[in-house]
Amino acid sequence: MKGRNFDNGRKMFGAAACFACHRFGNEGGMTGPDLTGAGGRYSPRDFLGQIINPSKEINEQFVPSVLTKNNGDTVYGSVVNLNGDTVTINTELSDPDQRVSVDRKELKSIEPSKVSPMPPMLLSSMNESEVLDLTTYVLSSGKRDHEMFRAPSR
Numbered sequence: 001m002k003g004r005n006f007d008n009g010r011k012m013f014g015a016a017a018c019f020a021c022h023r024f025g026n027e028g029g030m031t032g033p034d035l036t037g038a039g040g041r042y043s044p045r046d047f048l049g050q051i052i053n054p055s056k057e058i059n060e061q062f063v064p065s066v067l068t069k070n071n072g073d074t075v076y077g078s079v080v081n082l083n084g085d086t087v088t089i090n091t092e093l094s095d096p097d098q099r100v101s102v103d104r105k106e107l108k109s110i111e112p113s114k115v116s117p118m119p120p121m122l123l124s125s126m127n128e129s130e131v132l133d134l135t136t137y138v139l140s141s142g143k144r145d146h147e148m149f150r151a152p153s154r
């Protein structure tokens with residue numbers, strides 16, 4: 001984790017669509033947790049574990065639901081309205097307008113999903129150096145002057 005490239009890490013954060021869902025510093029999407037403070041929370045191993053296998057440990061504020069209907073059909077997403085005769089669920093994390101309503105009479109159960117809304121395999125198109133640049137970029141909390149970006153001295 002030494003001598004890494006800040007700008008390339010930032011580029012990878014965009015290339016792997018992290019910015020689409022995560023806020024970092026003062027930019028990025030809001031569908032996932034803000035990662036600005038992630039530097040203090042994770043070791044590199046834990047951080048990469050979250051990306052490689054997002055469903056292993058789902059942030060409790062972002063656990064989606066699975067609705068099962070009487071006929072066996074299921075709907076995956078986050079419940080936006082539970083009041084009234086129908087349950088409304090947002091089925092596409094990146095598009096709040098994408099909604100499905102299920103009649104309560106047709107509804108068998110609502111349960112927390114074991115599958116994270118964050119897609120796996122986001123790192124599969126990167127080489128090792130790119131993965132390390134991305135990791136140091138996030139773990140530095142976006143601080144360009146962090147020691148991880150200093151050229152190794154010999």
Ligand code: HEC
Nearest residue numbers: 016017018021031032033050054058059062116117118122
């Ligand atoms: C389609 C949206 C989406 C994309 C793209 C995405 N994430 Fe996530 N990410 C989420 C959501 C939602 C969560 C919370 C659920 C969970 O913990 O699995 C999450 C959780 C995380 C966590 C755990 C944070 C916590 O508080 O538990 C990390 C770390 C993370 N993402 C990093 C990344 C990185 C790095 C990328 C790019 C390689 C990325 N994510 C791409 C949606 C996304």
